[in-house]
Amino acid sequence: xxxxxxxxxxxxxxxxxxxxxxxxxxxxxxxxxxxxxxxxxxxxxxxxxxxxxxxxxxxxxxxxxxxxxxxxxxxxxxxxxxxxxxxxxxxxxxxxxxxxxxxxxxxxxxxxxxxxxxxxxxxxxxxxxxxxxxxxxxxxxxxxxxxxxxxxxxxxxxxxxxxxxxxxxxxxxxxxxxxxxxxxxxxxxxxxxxxxxxxxxxxxxxxxxxxxxxxxxxxxxxxxxxxxxxxxxxxxxxxxxxxxxxxxxxxxxxxxxxxxxxxxxxxxxxxxxxxxxxxxxxxxxxxxxxxxxxxxxxxxxxxxxxxxxxxxxxxxxxxxxxxxxxxxxxxxxxxxxxxxxxxxxxxxxxxxxxxxxxxxx
Numbered sequence: 555x556x557x558x559x560x561x562x563x564x565x566x567x568x569x570x571x572x573x574x575x576x577x578x579x580x581x582x583x584x585x586x587x588x589x590x591x592x593x594x595x596x597x598x599x600x601x602x603x604x605x606x607x608x609x610x611x612x613x614x615x616x617x618x619x620x621x622x623x624x625x626x627x628x629x630x631x632x633x634x635x636x637x638x639x640x641x642x643x644x645x646x647x648x649x650x651x652x653x654x655x656x657x658x659x660x661x662x663x664x665x666x667x668x669x670x671x672x673x674x675x676x677x678x679x680x681x682x683x684x685x686x687x688x689x690x691x692x693x694x695x696x697x698x699x700x701x702x703x704x705x706x707x708x709x710x711x712x713x714x715x716x717x718x719x720x721x722x723x724x725x726x727x728x729x730x731x732x733x734x735x736x737x738x739x740x741x742x743x744x745x746x747x748x749x750x751x752x753x754x755x756x757x758x759x760x761x762x763x764x765x766x767x768x769x770x771x772x773x774x775x776x777x778x779x780x781x782x783x784x785x786x787x788x789x790x791x792x793x794x795x796x797x798x799x800x801x802x803x804x805x806x807x808x809x810x811x812x813x814x815x816x817x818x819x820x821x822x823x824x825x826x827x828x829x830x831x832x833x834x835x836x837x838x839x840x841x842x843x844x845x846x847x848x849x850x851x852x853x854x855x856x857x858x859x860x861x862x863x864x865x866x867x868x869x870x871x872x873x874x875x876x877x878x879x880x881x882x883x884x885x886x887x888x889x890x891x892x893x894x895x896x897x898x899x900x901x902x903x904x905x906x907x908x909x910x911x912x913x914x915x
Contacts, residue, residue, distance in 0.1 A: 561702040564654040575672055578703050579739035583625040584676030585611035586736050587813075589850050590707050591668045595660055597907025598671070599850070603813045609644040610811075611733040612675055622735045624677035638691055647700050648673055652913050655702040660910065663706060670707040670851060674736055675700055707851060712896055713888045718858035719847050721768070722753040722879075723836065725869060726760050727808035731767075734810055742769045750861065750874045755847060762866030764833035766803045771847035771855075772815040774802045775834040776891045778843065795827050798843070798891050804831035814848035814899065821898040827891065836862050839882045844889035846896075853903075854896045856888035 558572040579586065587604045591597060615623040652673070663669060681697040710717045725745045728738055745756050755768045767773050779799045800822050803809045822829045834842070845857035863869055864878040871877050888896065 557706045559655065559659045559702075559704045561651060561655040561658075561704075563700055564651045566654070566658060572703075575670070575703055575705060576739055578701075579672075579674070579736040582674060582676055582701060582736055583621075584623055584674045584699075584701075584736050585615050586672055586674035586734060587611070587850075588670065588672040589813075590670045590709075591910065592903050592907055594665060595663055595668060596910060597903065598910055598913065599853075599903055599908075600813050600817070600906050601908035601913075602906070603816070604673075604850070605645055605648060606641065607734065607811070607813055608648065608673065608675065609640045611735065612644065613640050614730065614733040615735060619730045619733070619735075620677070622730065622733075622737050623675075624679040638694065643691065643694065644675070647675070647695075647698070649913060651700045651702050655704055656910055656913055659704040667706040667708055670705045672703040673700065674703070676736075710852065710855075712854070713856065713893070715886065717855070718886070719771075719855045720752050720754050720858055721757050721773075721845075721847070721860045722748070722750050722755075722874075723757040723759050723762065723765060723860070723862035724748040725756065725758055727758050727766050731808040731810055732805055738769075745769065747872060748869065748874045748877065750879070752859075753861070757860070757862075759833075759836070759862075760808075762863060762869070763836045764803070764807070765836060766807055766833055767809040768847055771849045771852075772802060772809065772812040772818075773834070774800055774818065774846050774848070775842045776800055776844035776846075776889060777838075777841045779828060795825060795891070795894075799828040799830055800891070801830045801832055801834045803833040807833050812848060813850055814853055817899060817902060818848060818854075818895055821895055821902075825894065825898070842882065842884075844892045845884060846888070846892045853899055854892070856892050856896075857884055858886065859883055 560567040560572045585608060587608045589599050589601065589604050592599050659669060676699050678697050678699060728741065749756055755771055757768050757773060758766045765773055776798055778797055805811045819829050845860065846854055847857065848854050859881055861879045861881040864880050868877045
């Protein structure tokens with residue numbers, strides 16, 4: 555059987571020509587979210603959070619960047635119904651589409667694999683022709699398609715040598731970063747010219763110093779609260795969670811409010827680890843004790859190295875070979891704070907995992 559499946563409004567498309575998820579996103583405009591199954595296909599991870607984020611992204615695109623939802627053929631419409639319950643709408647349409655998709659795809663999964671599931675809500679601009687005045691829910695139902703793309707995924711083992719992230723700072727923030735939209739898969743392609751061969755993820759920055767996020771991840775650093783104090787005091791406080799602080803760029807600076815990002819912040823606040831929503835500064839990298847990135851597939855991945863251009867003007871180069879790089883190294887294994895947060899995330903998978911059996915009813 556094929557390892558990829560595509561459903562449009564709950565209807566199965568031929569598996570013989572199902573594109574990769576990257577190709578699908580590059581060719582279909584819309585708001586989307588990606589999650590995966592867990593525990594041998596038993597649970598769908600953080601599904602309620604993903605539905606909420608999908609609803610938020612859809613509303614942001616409709617109100618501020620509708621061309622990212624309807625494509626570049628979009629010619630505009632009047633206004634949206636103010637009484638629309640978008641959370642309810644998304645839950646109804648997406649869960650309906652997912653029932654058919656999961657019932658079909660789960661049968662073709664090997665026991666060692668999980669399912670990666672991307673749900674995209676895209677607009678049909680041709681359906682808007684002739685629509686006058688306010689758009690109510692029945693019209694919204696007609697002009698929005700729900701796509702479910704399913705593939706297989708083998709989660710990497712956390713902390714194992716070779717599974718660490720190696721990052722490179724290469725480009726500026728994306729537009730409308732507070733929404734997750736598919737056009738970004740196409741728009742980020744030019745950044746690949748500056749990807750060093752060893753880099754597993756690219757980081758974004760507007761000035762080469764304040765680091766915002768990765769192209770497909772959120773970025774975090776761990777450091778001692780008072781990094782100006784002498785090293786001896788830091789060593790003595792190594793086992794004290796209250797001695798550390800976590801830094802990650804705030805959403806207002808131009809980053810995606812990732813599902814796992816939100817969960818990490820909640821965990822830190824619950825555990826008494828200080829959180830500073832401030833963009834980590836490359837010029838202060840010597841104070842960074844640990845770093846990690848988060849995404850809905852990998853969940854949390856510790857960072858082994860970060861490299862950045864010696865001169866930010868070199869990001870206009872045509873190849874990574876033309877750039878002089880500075881590199882920051884971390885310990886080969888995950889640090890104490892990174893490991894603690896990862897452990898808490900795994901506990902949350904049981905608490906917030908949505909049983910697939912319920913979606914298939």
